[in-house]
Amino acid sequence: MTILVREAVEADVEGIARVHVQGWRESYKDFLSPEALAGLSVEERRRMWQGIFARPDPQAKTLVAETGGEIVGFARGGPIRGENADHLGAEAEIFAIYLLDKVKRQGVGRRLMQGVFDHLDQQGFRAVGLWVLKDNDSARRFYERLGGTPGPEQTFDLRGQSVVEIAYRFDLTA
Ligand SMILES: CC(C)(COP(=O)(O)OP(=O)(O)OC[C@H]1O[C@@H](n2cnc3c(N)ncnc32)[C@H](O)[C@@H]1OP(=O)(O)O)[C@@H](O)C(=O)NCCC(=O)NCCS
Secondary structure (H helix, E strand, O other), X not given: OOOEEEEOOHHHHHHHHHHHHHHHHHHOOOOOOHHHHHOOOHHHHHHHHHXXXXXXXXXXXXXXXXXXXXXXXXXXXXXXXXXXXXXXXOOEEEXXXXXXXXXXXXXXXXXXXXXXXXXXXXXXXXXXXXXXEOOOHHHHHHHHHOOOEEEEEEEEEEOOEEEEEEEEEEEOOO
């Protein structure tokens, strides 16, 4: 199975929204209640992603992973959002990275992250931060393998559930 990693275009909105919901359902079943997962909506995600494509930010980048014409993963990063600047200690942020279970552990996550890092590096950002659920061991090992260093924690309301998140920071110049 050949998996292509490429820049996302507006026509990918439906596929990204579907991966966003299915990715949460597959990957967050140990962290979020069945009610919270059942309440996720592809339509809501579609609107969110349409909004992102309607206001393009050249400093940000969305990449998708595609196989056989199906979107199976995506990652998006860009300039840090106001409230995170102090906590993450970086000027740029990975907003999201999700893969479907069927394509995990094949190096696709690494390719998506590297592609977004390369873009952020070209934009002049020196460090990138993100938040991950503290209990999400597989994603934390992935980030640590890619050179991320853990930082502060915060409690966050995720779909009505209180969760603990931990920050990771990546130095692009390292
Ligand atoms: C986290 C995620 C993006 C990783 O993508 P991936 O394509 O599966 O990871 P890769 O194959 O590129 O892995 C690169 C390295 O990271 C580490 N790694 C990745 N997944 C791991 C896991 N489940 N357990 C331990 N180490 C892992 C390994 O060292 C791996 O190298 P190796 O396979 O040669 O041993 C993917 O699993 C995912 O989408 N998870 C669900 C969504 C999620 O949690 N997103 C993060 C939200 S903050």
